[in-house]
Amino acid sequence: xxxxxxxxxxxxxxxxxxxxxxxxxxxxxxxxxxxxxxxxxxxxxxxxxxxxxxxxxxxxxxxxxxxxxxxxxxxxxxxxxxxxxxxxxxxxxxxxxxxxxxxxxxxxxxxxxxxxxxxxxxxxxxxxxxxxxxxxxxxxxxxxxxxxxxxxxxxxxxxxxxxxxxxxxxxxxxxxxxxxxxxxxxxxxxxxxxxxxxxxxxxxxxxxxxxxxxxxxxxxxxxxxxxxxxxxxxxxxxxxxxxxxxxxxxxxxxxxxxxxxxxxxxxxxxxxxxxxxxxxxxxxxxxxxxxxxxxxxxxxxxxxxxxxxxxxxxxxxxxxxxxxxxxxxxxxxxxxxxxxxxxxxxxxxxxxxxxxxxxxxxxxxxxxxxxxxxxxxxxxxxxxxxxxxxxxxxxxxxxxxxxxxxxxxxxxxxxxxxxxxxxxxxxxx
Amino acid sequence: xxxxxxxxxxxxxxxxxxxxxxxxxxxxxxxxxxxxxxxxxxxxxxxxxxxxxxxxxxxxxxxxxxxxxxxxxxxxxxxxxxxxxxxxxxxxxxxxxxxxxxxxxxxxxxxxxxxxxxxxxxxxxxxxxxxxxx
Numbered sequence: 001x002x003x004x005x006x007x008x009x010x011x012x013x014x015x016x017x018x019x020x021x022x023x024x025x026x027x028x029x030x031x032x033x034x035x036x037x038x039x040x041x042x043x044x045x046x047x048x049x050x051x052x053x054x055x056x057x058x059x060x061x062x063x064x065x066x067x068x069x070x071x072x073x074x075x076x077x078x079x080x081x082x083x084x085x086x087x088x089x090x091x092x093x094x095x096x097x098x099x100x101x102x103x104x105x106x107x108x109x110x111x112x113x114x115x116x117x118x119x120x121x122x123x124x125x126x127x128x129x130x131x132x133x134x135x136x137x138x139x140x141x142x143x144x145x146x147x148x149x150x151x152x153x154x155x156x157x158x159x160x161x162x163x164x165x166x167x168x169x170x171x172x173x174x175x176x177x178x179x180x181x182x183x184x185x186x187x188x189x190x191x192x193x194x195x196x197x198x199x200x201x202x203x204x205x206x207x208x209x210x211x212x213x214x215x216x217x218x219x220x221x222x223x224x225x226x227x228x229x230x231x232x233x234x235x236x237x238x239x240x241x242x243x244x245x246x247x248x249x250x251x252x253x254x255x256x257x258x259x260x261x262x263x264x265x266x267x268x269x270x271x272x273x274x275x276x277x278x279x280x281x282x283x284x285x286x287x288x289x290x291x292x293x294x295x296x297x298x299x300x301x302x303x304x305x306x307x308x309x310x311x312x313x314x315x316x317x318x319x320x321x322x323x324x325x326x327x328x329x330x331x332x333x334x335x336x337x338x339x340x341x342x343x344x345x346x347x348x349x350x351x352x353x354x355x356x357x358x359x360x361x362x363x364x365x366x367x368x369x370x371x372x373x374x375x376x377x378x379x380x381x382x383x384x385x386x387x388x389x390x391x392x393x394x395x396x397x398x399x400x401x402x403x404x405x406x407x408x409x410x411x412x413x414x415x416x417x418x419x420x421x422x423x424x425x426x427x428x429x
Numbered sequence: 430x431x432x433x434x435x436x437x438x439x440x441x442x443x444x445x446x447x448x449x450x451x452x453x454x455x456x457x458x459x460x461x462x463x464x465x466x467x468x469x470x471x472x473x474x475x476x477x478x479x480x481x482x483x484x485x486x487x488x489x490x491x492x493x494x495x496x497x498x499x500x501x502x503x504x505x506x507x508x509x510x511x512x513x514x515x516x517x518x519x520x521x522x523x524x525x526x527x528x529x530x531x532x533x534x535x536x537x538x539x540x541x542x543x544x545x546x547x548x549x550x551x552x553x554x555x556x557x558x559x560x561x562x563x
Contacts, residue, residue, distance in 0.1 A: 024440035066439070142486040148508050183493075223521065228444060235441075235479040238497035247481065281543055288482040291517035295484075 009331055017057055021050050025147045026232055031071045032078070037182060039126075039172060043144065049074035068199075072297035090334060117236045118184055121193050126175050126228070128196040136171045138204050143168050146225045155218040156207065191411040194237060198302065201229045205250050212408035216261060223254045232288075245303030251286035252309035252369050255279040266270035267412045271318035283313045301337040306328055323352035340369040344376055347383075356386040374403040385416065394420055431472065435506065440479055473511065476544035483540040484517065487518045488533060494521060499538035511542070 033043035049070040063069035066209065127141040139157065142148045154164035185193060208222030230247040237243050259273035268274075290310055293303050308329045317323040330346035343366055353357035360383045363376065370376035381396035397417050404410035446454070465471040478497035508528075514520040514531040517539070524537040 007497070013445070019450070020439070020442045023439065023445040101509055143489075231479060231481055232441070232443060236530040238481070239495075244481075244496075284541065284543055285478050285482060288517070292482065292484060295494075295517070 005195055016062070017054060020057075020066045021053065021070070022147065024070050026120055026123060026145050026229070027067045027116065028070040028074060029144065029147075030123035031116065031121055032074050033180075033325075034115075034119050034182065035075055036078060037180070039144065039176060039180075045074035045078035045312065046070065048077040052077070053266075069233075086205055089386055117189070120232065120236055121185075121190070121370060124197040126180055128176060129175050130170075131174055131178070134203055135207070136167060137200055139164065139168055140171045140175070140206050141200060141204060142222070142225065143231075144152065144172075148225070150385075152218075152221070153398065156211075156215075158215060158218075168178075171173055171268075180313040194233070194240065194243070197233065198230075198243065201226050202246065202250075202302075204229065205253075209253060209414045210405075212261070212265070212267065212406040216265070220257065223250070223257065226250055227254060233243060234365065237385075241296040241298060242300040242302050243290045245300060245306045248286040248289035248293070248306035249302055251282040251289070252306060252313050255282035255286065255313065261408070265408060267408045269313060269412075271321075273318075275316065275318075278346065280311070286310065288315065299332065300337070302331060304333045304336060321352075325350045327353050340366045341373070341375075343369065344379060347379065351386075356383040359383050360387070368414055372403060374405060377403060378409075381413070381416060383396045385420070390420060390423075433509075444479065446503055453464055455525045457547050474544075474546040475511065480540070483538055484521065486521065486537040486539065488528050488531075488537075489536050492525055497539045498540070499536050501536070502533060509517045511545075517541075 025067060028040050028049070029046050032045045033039060036045065051322040052073050053066070053070060057063070057399050073347035088347050104206065106412075126144055127137055127144060131139070132140065135157065139153050142153050142156075143150065150165050150168060154161045157164060159167075204222055207389075208219045208226065210222075211219035227247070228248050230243070230250055234240070234243045234247050234261050247356065256270070256273060258279065259275070259277040260268055261392070262268050286306065287310055289304050290303070293306075299307075308326055311322055311326050311329070329348065330342060332341050332351055344363060347359040347362045350362055360380070363370075363383075365381060366376065377396045377400035381393045381400060384390075384393035396419065397413050397420070399412045401410050401417075406411065443451075462471055463558075483495060483496075483498040485495045485499050487495055512520060512523050514523065520539050524539055527537060533541060
């Protein structure tokens with residue numbers, strides 16, 4: 001019996017079983033997918049195993065290795081189904097069915113091997129199908145890998161359950177029609193898959209992180225899901241500094257969640273956040289992962305972004321932030337993963353180090369490429385305001401409001417505009 | 430006699446707890462800890478960060494630093510240190526010195542501590558201070 005299971009009067013409570021099933025899902029479905037080579041069969045087999053676990057575990061106590069138990073029972077259940085449908089199918093070997101304990105131990109040993117690592121990677125990788133738009137990749141991964149219900153996912157994407165059901169079914173059909181790569185990948189291919197999967201985990205996180213207002217509640221769990229998947233990847237690929245960097249980045253950003261919105265749901269800027277609300281445990285874990293990754297001396301984009309987040313996490317007060325170091329790190333990021341958005345972010349650091357004029361000069365050339373980007377005009381307005389160019393600032397803020405993605409973004413800019421108006425009225429008196 | 434109690438569990442299951450579940454477990458454990466503390470029988474308590482944050486120093490002709498936790502089953506846990514360091518490099522240096530003082534086979538796993546409560550000194554019997562040399 002585990003510590004949890006033996007605690008309290010409730011014995012092995014439902015929460016423990018739920019957590020165990022959730023934790024086992026990616027590994028178990030991945031192994032069942034290799035076995036049956038069909039996503040629906042694998043999912044059904046896992047579902048079946050979960051139902052049996054709900055009956056068996058409270059009675060017999062939790063198995064030594066819940067994942068191995070679920071794979072074995074799921075496989076046998078699905079084989080039973082196959083056997084009923086076709087009498088000629090070969091029977092599963094007798095000892096697997098009659099002596100579950102031994103089989104479980106043997107399987108648990110095998111689970112630690114490379115095979116298993118590639119299974120999980122494959123399961124995640126098929127969700128990154130290039131034909132699927134980003135939001136569908138995220139929805140499918142949440143359904144298949146994380147096991148979120150269609151209702152939960154629909155709520156997170158603010159669409160009806162029926163619409164989400166249809167979207168996921170179509171996406172799965174697309175995945176099924178393509179070539180699911182069942183061969184053991186070579187090192188290069190493994191690295192490519194890992195890249196694609198890391199990007200998808202980051203997408204899942206962003207889907208949760210970019211939520212505001214009403215959606216925060218529904219989408220917040222996506223951040224937790226992404227962190228769980230990142231940790232899983234890291235357990236499988238322990239020596240990959242970019243996976244350490246990704247995990248650290250997600251932890252350090254999510255640590256700020258309790259401080260990012262005020263009681264009315266309005267955005268609280270990083271510099272105004274109550275840092276006492278930040279989650280210290282996540283920050284500690286994030287910083288420890290950066291420490292580890294840095295030893296490899298080949299920084300990638302995730303690690304550099306994590307290092308930037310770490311600079312904020314380390315500053316006890318906003319005014320303690322080392323903007324010079326952040327500027328340097330953004331410089332690194334511009335080299336590693338050049339994009340106008342990265343340069344825009346760097347301009348924030350530049351404005352702190354060298355003043356608003358330097359920052360404004362830096363963002364001007366970005367204008368053609370960021371003409372549809374809310375944050376470009378938000379920052380531009382802010383810099384112009386600092387320089388006392390009020391009319392231009394107002395124009396930039398107006399453009400920002402027109403491009404705002406969420407009500408919270410728009411109302412934040414409106415605050416600036418209101419202040420401009422009242423300051424202006426005061427100046428005229 | 431002083432005893433160490435090591436906690437083993439599936440970290441992905443513990444990681445799947447909601448924060449409310451986590452807090453509930455911690456508060457149940459705190460009641461047990463409190464019982465030990467008031468009679469001066471509780472030493473330091475630590476909750477380690479996940480194994481994903483660990484590195485392992487493998488002893489041998491040359492000391493190797495490997496990402497990840499100690500994963501062998503041939504060797505047994507014989508002891509542990511708690512060291513206060515500026516960062517991972519300093520902790521690795523400390524472990525390296527230990528390895529040089531005690532060369533041969535074996536390994537040191539270095540894992541950051543997420544939650545640490547030193548010896549509870551304000552106990553009813555005050556025995557903890559003497560017992561744990563605080």
